[in-house]
Amino acid sequence: MAKDIHKNEFDFGTKIKLEIFREYLKAWLPTFTKARKIYWNDIFIYDFFSGEGKDSEGNSGSPLIIIEELTSHHEAINSNNLNLRVVLNEKLKRKFNVLKEVVHSRVASGVPYKIELYQKPFKEFFQEQYFRMKSDQSPRLIFLDQYGIKEITKDVFSMLVSLKRTDFIFFISSSFVRRFNEQEEFQNYIALTKNDFDKSRPVHSHRVIFEYYKALLGKEYHLAPFSIKKGSNVYGLIFGSNHSLGLEKFLNIAWKINPHSGDANFNIDEEGYLNTGQWSLFPSENLPKKLNIFERDLKTKILSGELSSDIEVYNYSLDQGFLPRHANAVLKELISSGRINNIKTTSSNIHRLSPPQKIVIHE
């Protein structure tokens, strides 16, 4: 049975998870409430595993985070005549009752959005909501903070990625998949075997999980992982969006938390350290390995003509988990050494780039 996370103060890993959710919500909301041109009436924020609203010390859980972040959007929601709905769900009756009370005590009367509260098992509720979601193109942010690993099955994942204008963040206990994948029951949830984990180290468990979900895609889509270490266990978030702007926003948050690798709340590749735990005196050894590999691969792809425009370079970089500024370091080096033509580099809003600038390779 999973530990009840609301009984005590949220631990450090939970706080990081919630901080990422908060920061993403902060970046996501204005895109839809304060857009220059509004193409939608409805906006949805779903929290499918809401919990009690806060921890034992009064720290805000995901439902209160949503309410807090909406405060600076009341005016925009009103003036743009938006119908914004916050959908909260919690299966356990006791927790649901606490949630209801907490939410009612924190939401001021007259707020310009609606809160819908449900007490249903996720699978059943998600199916119901999915029928409502798939028939329209309203902007949606979906948070799926499950306990363990059982809820985001292959089917749920393919439903999530089929939705238009939808971004999601889900949580998964990656170390558990590594530890228990041999048990038959596990295969009903995630079809990974011991073999899939054999080539990786335990700290990289969440990257294996990420590759599993990525391999299910079979279409152009944007995913990113973020590993969270709690004691000896690794958990993680998977972010998904069908728009490159969503991915860019998520990666900005991830690289702010970890300027070395942008995909974990710890030194996931033990980069920059010698085996002694000291920083190396040689600058090249201090360069993060993940970044080194990315730079080398990107350079090869540009010089072989595989990536032949600025847009292709930036989209490839985002999908590898890197920001435009990481790609720009490579582009600028190739330009200044005369290997490619002088193209203008960009550091944000890649989706606005048009038309593409062609990269010409100088022999």
Ligand SMILES: C[S@@+](CC[C@H](N)C(=O)[O-])C[C@H]1O[C@@H](n2cnc3c(N)ncnc32)[C@H](O)[C@@H]1O
């Ligand atoms: C990790 S906690 C969510 C914490 C929440 N995001 C917060 O910030 O406080 C997971 C919650 O999901 C609930 N839960 C577990 N299984 C569920 C299911 N099948 N359907 C809906 N809720 C479920 C649990 O009771 C628990 O409150």
